[in-house]
Amino acid sequence: xxxxxxxxxxxxxxxxxxxxxxxxxxxxxxxxxxxxxxxxxxxxxxxxxxxxxxxxxxxxxxxxxxxxxxxxxxxxxxxxxxxxxxxxxxxxxxxxxxxxxxxxxxxxxxxxxxxxx
Amino acid sequence: xxxxxxxxxxxxxxxxxxxxxxxxxxxxxxxxxxxxxxxxxxxxxxxxxxxxxxxxxxxxxxxxxxxxxxxxxxxxxxxxxxxxxxxxxxxxxxxxxxxxxxxxxxxxxxxx
Numbered sequence: 324x325x326x327x328x329x330x331x332x333x334x335x336x337x338x339x340x341x342x343x344x345x346x347x348x349x350x351x352x353x354x355x356x357x358x359x360x361x362x363x364x365x366x367x368x369x370x371x372x373x374x375x376x377x378x379x380x381x382x383x384x385x386x387x388x389x390x391x392x393x394x395x396x397x398x399x400x401x402x403x404x405x406x407x408x409x410x411x412x413x414x415x416x417x418x419x420x421x422x423x424x425x426x427x428x429x430x431x432x433x434x435x436x437x438x439x440x
Numbered sequence: 441x442x443x444x445x446x447x448x449x450x451x452x453x454x455x456x457x458x459x460x461x462x463x464x465x466x467x468x469x470x471x472x473x474x475x476x477x478x479x480x481x482x483x484x485x486x487x488x489x490x491x492x493x494x495x496x497x498x499x500x501x502x503x504x505x506x507x508x509x510x511x512x513x514x515x516x517x518x519x520x521x522x523x524x525x526x527x528x529x530x531x532x533x534x535x536x537x538x539x540x541x542x543x544x545x546x547x548x549x550x551x552x
């Protein structure tokens with residue numbers, strides 16, 4: 324079974340600074356997807372960024388980028404120019420890419436990010 | 441375009457009762473998944489549906505069930521409620537299998 328580990332229960336960053344959230348995963352599959360979701364106090368899970376395992380290029384979405392190290396099974400999220408609105412719980416998630424496979428997401432325990440003004 | 445809609449937002453029940461939660465996916469989305477979120481266990485997969493068929497089920501007792509209708513709306517039912525069922529229940533939909541999932545705001549279920 325796949326597992327996702329987020330080793331940092333809490334992180335803080337100063338506004339406008341850069342912060343990196345860590346995520347490692349365990350799988351025997353060769354093809355899969357990795358995601359970072361953000362959950363603010365409003366509760367809605369918001370997709371931040373998505374990475375396909377077969378793509379070597381790291382995904383980027385505006386101020387958000389990932390460092391995907393497939394051999395090390397590591398998938399960290401870098402937030403640049405942090406804003407107060409970035410404060411939230413961040414979840415790393417894994418999903419198999421098998422054809423006809425499950426939509427099931429396996430989540431890490433989350434990292435609570437605080438942004439200080 | 442309206443997002444994933446979950447109703448109700450809050451629900452209070454007592455032990456032994458049953459409850460039905462509803463999820464309306466984004467228009468055109470045919471895949472719906474359900475998750476339970478608790479402080480202790482985190483986010484756990486409950487089940488997923490595609491075209492009215494349950495494709496996968498998580499490791500939950502038979503008290504947890506669900507279904508999907510022809511319009512892709514989905515319901516989940518929990519019978520004989522226990523204190524440990526108190527949680528945020530999240531629904532997610534995707535356009536088709538393999539596409540990113542979009543989540544609703546969840547239903548907060550409290551068991552007294």
